[in-house]
Amino acid sequence: DTGVSQNPRHKITKRGQNVTFRCDPISEHNRLYWYRQTLGQGPEFLTYFQNEAQLEKSRLLSDRFSAERPKGSFSTLEIQRTEQGDSAMYLCASSLGLADYNEQFFGPGTRLTVL
Amino acid sequence: AQSVTQLDSQVPVFEEAPVELRCNYSSSVSVYLFWYVQYPNQGLQLLLKYLSGSTLVKGINGFEAEFNKSQTSFHLRKPSVHISDTAEYFCAVSQKGYQKVTFGTGTKLQVIP
Numbered sequence A: 001d002t003g004v005s006q007n008p009r010h011k012i013t014k015r016g017q018n019v020t021f022r023c024d025p026i027s028e029h030n031r032l033y034w035y036r037q038t039l040g041q042g043p044e045f046l047t048y049f050q051n052e053a054q055l056e057k058s059r060l061l062s063d064r065f066s067a068e069r070p071k072g073s074f075s076t077l078e079i080q081r082t083e084q085g086d087s088a089m090y091l092c093a094s095s096l097g098l099a100d101y102n103e104q105f106f107g108p109g110t111r112l113t114v115l
Numbered sequence B: 001a002q003s004v005t006q007l008d009s010q011v012p013v014f015e016e017a018p019v020e021l022r023c024n025y026s027s028s029v030s031v032y033l034f035w036y037v038q039y040p041n042q043g044l045q046l047l048l049k050y051l052s053g054s055t056l057v058k059g060i061n062g063f064e065a066e067f068n069k070s071q072t073s074f075h076l077r078k079p080s081v082h083i084s085d086t087a088e089y090f091c092a093v094s095q096k097g098y099q100k101v102t103f104g105t106g107t108k109l110q111v112i113p
Helices: none
Strands: A005-007 A010-013 A019-024 A031-037 A044-050 A053-057 A065-068 A075-079 A088-095 A110-114 B003-005 B010-014 B019-021 B024-026 B031-038 B044-050 B056-058 B064-068 B073-078 B087-095 B107-112
Touching: A005 A088, A010 A019, A019 A088, A019 A110, A031 A075, A044 A065, A075 A088, B003 B087, B010 B019, B019 B107, B024 B073, B031 B064, B031 B073, B044 B056, B044 B064, B044 B073, B073 B087
Parallel strands: A010 A110, B010 B107
Antiparallel strands: A005 A019, A019 A075, A031 A044, A031 A088, A044 A053, A065 A075, A088 A110, B003 B024, B019 B073, B031 B044, B031 B087, B056 B064, B064 B073, B087 B107
16 A cells, blocks of 8 residues: 555646646545645645545635546546646545544645746 | 634754643534644654543654643643654644544644754
């Protein structure tokens, strides 16, 4: 088990471009989470999937952001028409179980820089 | 709504000295509480958690935390720190029944040799 992986690890883009990040959770983990972490702040929850269903979404997830988990395995997070304020570390986490609480295992993150 | 406050952004401490990292939370309902550690260039790792039961929670690497409901605090302690404890520590809270975890702004622990 190699843990949660995220690709790419770094992305530099120009304002207005679209970007897509991928997250591969730990095998058989049914829950997957996306967070955003800006400099000097803690991670902020964006959204959460249970299998392929997106069950919770933060108000931070504007209409330029979309996340998918089509087959209940890997997930993608797309940002359209990027803005400089989107520059941040995007973290993915996964967990196993259906209980009220299951430990979330975090990936290394994708650092996005919007020029 | 829930929130977490970590008042200390940086805490310098000498090696083998004790340390306490402070965390206060705000929530109108029952919560779960967590401490995560982030080493340089690594992902977040769960240090310890409080779900229910005993208010004193022991975690990995000799850390422990105490849940104080009346003071809405969940301070992290270690009796003797090591150089390898240098990292950023995040306190976090989630409401029972929800998966969303709210993190504090983090405290950077700098262990001085």
